[in-house]
Amino acid sequence: MKKFEEILGAYPNVSLEAIEAFKSKFESATFQRGDLLEKEGQVANYLYFIQEGAARSFYVRDKRDITISFSLDGEFVTSMYSFVTRKGSYENIECIEKCSCLKISHEDLQKLFLSYPEIEHVYRLILERYYIALEDQLVFTKFKSAKDRYLELIENRPRIIQKASVGQIASYLDMSIETLSRVRAKI
Structure with a gap:
């Protein structure tokens, strides 16, 4: 809960009473690698705070x-569209490693x-x-070269490189696995 409290501490204009009420509504949950936090087509009922672990949001089109x-x-995750609109999610959220989370219902x-x-x-x-x-x-x-996208990922979110598969990284960077392999070979 320490990371969660650090995040809340970033908002000094929130009363201690409100923070305690907020914290009291979160419940702990543990998920294994491959578990889905949210599933395409279903309404997202929870906002998750990842205390430890990693997840990815994805959808499947044309296989x-x-x-x-x-x-x-240290980050919040949900299918925000679904959580806010109360409509079915267009994405899946999958744990890519064991995750210890806090969750609060809508x-x-x-x-x-x-x-x-x-x-x-x-x-x-948080929404902003x-x-x-x-x-x-x-x-x-959309506006950066494959090499620049990969270099920026290494610079800004290097832990993703350690946690995600090559295919997931290539998909996230909007390139083929072959292109990602060529980019990596040149660095």
Whole structure:
């Protein structure tokens, strides 16, 4: 829970009472490698905080597995579209290693917003970070060369290289495994 408390500590305008109420609604959960936190077509009912481990978000189209993001310890993860809209998810979220998580239900989170508006503010800031990360990923994959995408991944999120498979990394970087192999060979 230490990393979770550090994240909450980044928001100094939140009362101790609100933080304690927020923490009290999270429950611990452990998932094994390959377990799905969220499944395509189902409504995402939980917001997860990864205390330890790693997960990836992906979808399958035309029998191709397309990785759209990775989440590491100290980060929140869910199918945000589904969690917010209450519609079926278009993505799967899979643990790529054993994960120790904290999770809060959509229902509990909504109740907290009513009792503690400052928690809603923190949630909005978390959503803003999520949105910025998605926009960065869009720019990252559409406007940079394969080599630059790989170098930026090494520089900004090197732990992904250690935790994910070559195929998952290639998919995330929007390139084939062969292209990724060529890029890696030249570095």
